[in-house]
Amino acid sequence: MNHQYYNVLGIMSGTSLDGIDIAHVTLVRKENWSFQIHKALTLPYATGMKQELANAITYNKREVDQLNRKYTRYLAEKVRYFIDSFKIDNLVAVCSHGHTIFHRPQENYTLQIGNLPELAQLINQRVVCDFRVQDVALNGQGAPLVPIGDRLLFGSYDYCLNLGGFANLSFEQNAQRIAYDICPVNIVLNHYALKLGKEYDTGGAFAKAGTVQTTVLEKLNSLAYYHQSAPKSLGKEWVNAHVFQILDQIEGTCDIIATYTEHIAVQIAKQLPPEKTLFITGGGAFNTYLLCSLRRHTTAKIIIPEPEIIENKEALIFALLGVLKLRNENNCLSSVTGANRDHCSGEIYVP
Structure with missing residues (x-):
């Protein structure tokens, strides 16, 4: 992709479990990058989901897989609610971090749930997600990505x-x-x-x-x-x-x-x-x-x-990471993560 205006959603869920941050932004590439945040919400987690996410670090593989599918559906509901509430159309992509369950770069392992291909079908949008796994595979920390x-x-x-x-x-x-x-x-x-x-x-x-x-x-x-x-x-x-x-x-x-x-x-x-x-x-x-x-x-x-920026900077930047992936440009810096090289990370799913 080489057009310069990107109408996207950025989505972030942090380890503090405050909720799902969703921001509708426009990213513009001219001589430099600029942005505009149009609408943004933090959607608090339902009590049951918040408790599951807090406990998931103790789950076995089968339980984590089940939660991953459940969380993907939960995330899709929130994204559809956001899009419908603000009547957003013509999105280039939905760029989502997912929610971190395990982060053990010293063991070459990190897991962010909610990054299943099913998400694209459930929201009927192109999805760019799962930004950390490739960096860890390249011997990086997988973080920070911002x-x-x-x-x-x-x-x-x-x-x-x-x-x-x-x-x-x-x-x-x-x-x-x-x-x-x-x-x-x-x-x-x-x-x-x-x-x-x-x-x-x-x-x-x-x-x-x-x-x-x-x-x-x-x-x-x-x-x-x-x-x-x-x-x-x-x-x-x-x-x-x-x-x-x-x-x-x-x-x-x-x-x-x-x-x-x-x-x-x-x-x-x-x-x-x-x-x-x-x-x-x-x-x-x-x-x-x-x-x-x-x-x-x-x-x-x-x-x-x-x-607006305090609350939504991470969602905004994950929107940017997704756009850089679509442009096939590096979005992970080896000087930051310790990976073998700079690289273009993430998965692209289409409905």
Whole structure:
């Protein structure tokens, strides 16, 4: 494909299980890429589906296969609802990340469900999806994938930080894009907020009410991952194995959230040279207490865009990854993932 205007949907489901982000966007390729977000929704998961996705890491192969088919149908319903609600037509493609169940690049394995060919038939649209598997097969981390979008759509900023289930940082160094997961964020904060009856820590109110436990903070900051060099990425498996067992040494839930919020700020600040522009998106950008904590630890110039971009940047960039696949252009950078080479990743399904 070589036409320059792309009318597409981008779809993202993150590890924090907030819901399915769907964005209707136009991507335009002239001298540089530009975009417009027309409509966007985050469709929360039904309680049963959310619980299944949370538990799926313990499932056997048969149970995962069943969930994959069920989730594909569930995703198709949400996509059809979005298209019908906003009366969208003439789509070039629906570009979908799917939902990560397993991410074990050290074992050359990653799985995002909802990427079955059946999806194209159920929504009667061309689908571009399953962007991580090829990268892992090429000895890459399969993550993060967003940095190609940071380069092409948000390249005017020195650093791009996404505060989602995990914190991911992206920047240019010696004419290469460098990116990696810094630490878990909402996948941990939301876990403990639920114990206090909330889906997430609104504005960081729980953290503000708690007290940082310095001994536990030191243990968190000493985890081996933080001393590894990039490329590197994190998954839920790592959180379960390392983070929760440390945090559960603290009795009060607000103290846990306060301690972990401080840990996030410390780890992010360690990655930032002074005075650079830092463009922050993802749900954590609404956590004002976390941002205040980060400002105490860094002199980077923090830039928070409009909510439309904060909430939909990942869906927007997966739309871009899909378009790059259709154009047969590289959408995975070896400098980011550690793969053997840059490559054009993803599967294309037609109805």
